[in-house]
Amino acid sequence: MTRRKAKRELDAGRRRFLGMAAIASFALAPGVRLIGSAQSSSPASARANSKVRWGLLIDTNKCSETCQACVSACASYNGWKNEGRPTDPQWIRKVAIRDSETGLARTLPVLCQHCAEPACVEVCPTGASFRRADGIVLVDRHICIGCRYCMMACPFKARSFVHQNLTDQRPQAPRGIGTVEGCTMCVPRIDAGKVPACVEACAREGRGAMTFGDLNDRNSAIRRNIAAYSTTRFRADLDLDPSVQYQGL
Amino acid sequence: MREPRFHEVEGRSLAYWGLAALLAAIVAAGLTAAYFMEHIGHIITGMTNQIVWGVPHVVAVFLIVSASGVLNVASIASVFGKAPYKLLARLSALLAIALLIGGLSILVLDLGHPDRLIVAMTHYNFTSIFAWNIFLYLGFIAVSAAYLLVMMERRLNSYSRPVGMVAFLWRLVLTTGTGSIFGFLVSREAYDEAILAPLFVAMSFSFGLAIFIIVLMAAYRWTQRPLGGAILERLRNLLGVFAAGVLYFLLVYHVTKLYEAKHRGFEYFILGTGGIYTLLFWIGAIFLGGMVPIFLFYLARYRHSRAAIGAGALAIILGGLALIYDTIIGAQAYPLTIFPGMQVSSSFYDGVVNAYTPSLPECALGLGGVALTLLIVVSAVRLFRILPENLADIAFDLDPHEIGATPNRGALWAPADGR
Numbered sequence: 089m090t091r092r093k094a095k096r097e098l099d100a101g102r103r104r105f106l107g108m109a110a111i112a113s114f115a116l117a118p119g120v121r122l123i124g125s126a127q128s129s130s131p132a133s134a135r136a137n138s139k140v141r142w143g144l145l146i147d148t149n150k151c152s153e154t155c156q157a158c159v160s161a162c163a164s165y166n167g168w169k170n171e172g173r174p175t176d177p178q179w180i181r182k183v184a185i186r187d188s189e190t191g192l193a194r195t196l197p198v199l200c201q202h203c204a205e206p207a208c209v210e211v212c213p214t215g216a217s218f219r220r221a222d223g224i225v226l227v228d229r230h231i232c233i234g235c236r237y238c239m240m241a242c243p244f245k246a247r248s249f250v251h252q253n254l255t256d257q258r259p260q261a262p263r264g265i266g267t268v269e270g271c272t273m274c275v276p277r278i279d280a281g282k283v284p285a286c287v288e289a290c291a292r293e294g295r296g297a298m299t300f301g302d303l304n305d306r307n308s309a310i311r312r313n314i315a316a317y318s319t320t321r322f323r324a325d326l327d328l329d330p331s332v333q334y335q336g337l
Numbered sequence: 338m339r340e341p342r343f344h345e346v347e348g349r350s351l352a353y354w355g356l357a358a359l360l361a362a363i364v365a366a367g368l369t370a371a372y373f374m375e376h377i378g379h380i381i382t383g384m385t386n387q388i389v390w391g392v393p394h395v396v397a398v399f400l401i402v403s404a405s406g407v408l409n410v411a412s413i414a415s416v417f418g419k420a421p422y423k424l425l426a427r428l429s430a431l432l433a434i435a436l437l438i439g440g441l442s443i444l445v446l447d448l449g450h451p452d453r454l455i456v457a458m459t460h461y462n463f464t465s466i467f468a469w470n471i472f473l474y475l476g477f478i479a480v481s482a483a484y485l486l487v488m489m490e491r492r493l494n495s496y497s498r499p500v501g502m503v504a505f506l507w508r509l510v511l512t513t514g515t516g517s518i519f520g521f522l523v524s525r526e527a528y529d530e531a532i533l534a535p536l537f538v539a540m541s542f543s544f545g546l547a548i549f550i551i552v553l554m555a556a557y558r559w560t561q562r563p564l565g566g567a568i569l570e571r572l573r574n575l576l577g578v579f580a581a582g583v584l585y586f587l588l589v590y591h592v593t594k595l596y597e598a599k600h601r602g603f604e605y606f607i608l609g610t611g612g613i614y615t616l617l618f619w620i621g622a623i624f625l626g627g628m629v630p631i632f633l634f635y636l637a638r639y640r641h642s643r644a645a646i647g648a649g650a651l652a653i654i655l656g657g658l659a660l661i662y663d664t665i666i667g668a669q670a671y672p673l674t675i676f677p678g679m680q681v682s683s684s685f686y687d688g689v690v691n692a693y694t695p696s697l698p699e700c701a702l703g704l705g706g707v708a709l710t711l712l713i714v715v716s717a718v719r720l721f722r723i724l725p726e727n728l729a730d731i732a733f734d735l736d737p738h739e740i741g742a743t744p745n746r747g748a749l750w751a752p753a754d755g756r
Contacts, residue, residue: 174385174686183683185676198675198683207524213467214460231456234449236389237467243524245673245685248386249449252378265378266449322675326523 138221142273143202143303143331144287145310145319148194150297150336156182158197158298161289165274167258168248177248179271180286194337197286197298200225200246200271201322201330208238208247217268223303223331224273232267239268243323246270303331341424341732343489343722346560353559353719360712367705370698371446379449382699387691388669393447395662396703399544400440400710401474401515402537402661405508406545408433408481410572411488412508415501421568421733425553427723430485430504431714432549434478439710441474443702466517473511480504489722512541519664526603527668532593536586540657543579543626546572547653552714554647556724565730566641573646577634580653584627587660599677606671606690607663614667617659626656666693 162180163169170176180199186192202225208217209225216232219225227238227247239247247270254263260276263269274284282288283300290298301310313319319333346353373381384391410429414422445451461468484504487493516537522528550572557564591608594600607618630649639645670691675681681688718724725732 170684172684174387174692175380177386178685181683181685181687183676183681183685183687185679185681187678188680198687207522209462210464211467211521212462213465213471214456215462216460231453231460232450233453233457235467236449237465237518239386239389240669241522241524243673244675245387245687249379249389251385252380266375268449323524 136221136224139304141204141223141303141331142278143223143301143310143333144273144284145299145301145313146196146332146334147297147299148196148334148336150295151194151196152295153184153195155290155294157289157293158182158286161285162199162271162274165258165277165285166261166272167254167256167263168269175251177250177269179246179248179269196334196337198244198246198322199286199332200273201244201328201332202271202273204329204331205327207241207243207326207328211237211241213237220275222278224275224278225270226272226275227268227270229262229264229267229269234266234268236268243326243328342726343427343724344726345720345722346556346718346724348719353715357712357715360708360715363701363708364705364712366701367443367446367703367708370701370705371451374447374698374702375451381696383694383696384699385691385693387686388666388693390665390669391693392662392666392695392699393443393702393706395658395665396706397440397443397447398515398665399658399661400436400443400706402512402541403544403548403657404433404436404440404541405477405512405515406541406543407436407549408484408504408508409542409545410549411484412501412505415488415497416505421571424725424728424733425549425568427485427488428553428556428718429549430481430488431717431721431723432552433481433508433545434485435710435713435717436545436548437474437478437481438713439706439708442709443706446702447699466514466521470511470514470518473507473514477504477507477511480507508541509538512538519668524673525668526594526600526671526674527607527664530590530593532586532590536583536590539579539582539586540660543576543583543653544657546576546579547630547650547657550576550646550650551654553728554643556718557728560724562724563727563729563732565728565733566643567730568728568733569643569646570641573634573649576650576653577631580627580630580634583660584623587622587627599674602674603671607667611667611670611690614663614670617663617667621656621659622663624656625652626660629656669693 159178159180159182166179168177168179170178180197182195183198184193184195186194202219202223204219204223206217206219206225209219211217213235214231214233216228216230217225217238218228234249236249239249247268249268250263250265253265257263261272274282274286277284287298287300290296299310299313301308303311303314305311313335314333317335319335320337321330321333348354382391408429410422411426411433413419414426445454448454450456457471461471463469480500480503484497484500487496487500513534516534519528520530520533550569553572554564554569556562591604595604607614609615611618629652633639633645633649633652670693672681672686672688672690675687
């Protein structure tokens with residue numbers, strides 16, 4: 089009799105436990121489902137195509153000294169602001185160069201060169217700096233610890249560190265204090281089938297000095313131009329194989 | 338050699354608690370600085386998008402490099418079999434752990450996201466020498482702690498030699514790794530040189546031993562325990578060789594750079610036109626860090642002067658800080674060469690020497706790391722049997738007359754009672 093009573097109590101306990109487990113499963117399932125969906129959709133990696141290598145060709149002959157269209161468009165699209173302080177970010181900048189012997193002078197935009205062998209990716213301790221399958225070099229701001237080793241390593245000074253709290257961020261370009269950032273080639277625009285904001289602005293307001301396209305596609309305008317004209321890759325001595333090339337230097 | 342007796346320091350005096358309180362206050366100032374740097378941002382430091390590593394990195398690298406070097410004293414005993422150094426081995430291992438913790442604390446608290454330390458521990462990119470260094474640093478603390486344990490626990494004493502050997506090899510790899518953080522950076526004129534790794538090893542030997550000597554002299558003076566002249570003079574002779582070693586590697590490094598036309602601009606900057614960086618190189622690294630200690634250590638006039646040993650060690654520390662300041666900040670001040678042979682200008686400070694003024698918070702963070710190191714040492718010598726009761730020459734079975742040392746009496750740093 090006592091044994092039967094004990095068994096009944098045990099069964100009741102099991103039922104209560106199973107009931108609570110069922111309720112908990114119903115409560116947690118949507119969350120688990122959401123995490124699963126978020127992981128599976130992972131937009132950046134899912135849309136990057138390893139057969140493509142995005143690149144830029146900049147014709148310095150067409151780049152006007154006074155034009156800042158590419159810089160303004162980048163700042164506006166990505167939400168960064170340069171107020172002239174050395175702590176301000178500059179994802180793209182106009183650089184004036186002059187050969188002191190010949191007097192040859194040019195202005196040209198300098199941005200992340202999206203190298204095939206990026207020094208920033210090699211040195212990043214956590215893997216926050218990474219190269220997408222389509223050649224775009226990005227920073228995963230969720231695992232960037234803000235050590236700035238990538239900034240020490242980049243030969244082009246293409247990266248900036250966010251020195252203070254941010255306001256007025258753009259939804260398409262999330263940024264964060266204490267992390268490193270740089271040109272993303274406007275990756276959301278590329279994934280949507282558009283060209284980077286700087287290229288669009290250069291065509292609209294400048295003289296169309298920037299050509300964007302797939303370096304692997306023999307029929308693309310960028311590939312044809314690179315084949316037809318002599319182009320320059322900065323710091324070619326380092327063999328980093330940049331995706332950004334310059335014409336007219 | 339007699340069985341050495343190690344004893345905790347009493348640590349009841351007002352001076353002891355005053356020192357501990359002062360160090361704790363500096364640590365608190367460092368933590369406060371780190372708090373503001375994290376919540377307001379690095380805008381409150383002197384660091385910029387041009388000078389991305391500043392004073393915190395200088396102090397941190399100095400402490401980390403010294404940490405591996407200070408362990409040499411223990412290695413001399415257990416790896417190279419020099420029995421007299423056994424008495425100093427515990428302090429050597431303790432200092433190694435404390436210096437590394439102090440240096441790492443600064444590095445971590447200077448991160449843009451110190452709160453993501455767990456990310457750094459769980460996400461590794463094995464092409465990064467920085468990631469390898471995380472392993473090397475944590476491993477070094479573990480190996481040094483094990484080394485200290487086998488030295489302090491009588492039943493484990495027999496393992497001193499193998500554990501000491503592991504610690505010695507580990508420390509060589511660690512400093513090679515720290516030097517390679519810079520040596521592997523191909524983009525900057527100052528770096529991209531394999532010789533940076535052995536230069537850092539030589540620096541670690543020199544800075545570590547200098548710190549060891551200063552701490553040893555201070556500890557024995559303040560605790561009124563006897564410290565013989567002969568062992569100090571042995572350490573001094575070694576330190577002179579290490580300081581000369583640093584000068585040698587520096588010479589090779591700069592001559593190599595000068596030989597290559599593409600690096601001459603940088604060399605002219607550091608050696609001639611670099612303002613504060615040139616001053617730090619000649620007055621700091623060469624004069625204070627090399628020539629002053631070598632003269633003080635080897636001139637017959639100062640042969641038996643403890644003050645000269647202390648002053649020489651201090652000069653090496655100051656010169657070492659100047660050298661690392663030049664190595665880290667001077668290297669960033671010099672503009673990147675993106676367009677060789679061209680005059681360059683931009684809104685992002687291309688083509689110009691980058692300005693840098695250290696701010697109070699970052700100096701506080703750096704000093705906080707130093708204070709943390711010393712606080713660990715001050716606490717540990719009170720809690721554990723780190724320091725031998727007697728380091729007079731007789732404790733080592735060293736004959737002071739053999740090497741010409743004056744045993745305590747007449748030594749400038751000896752306690753007033755002549756012990």
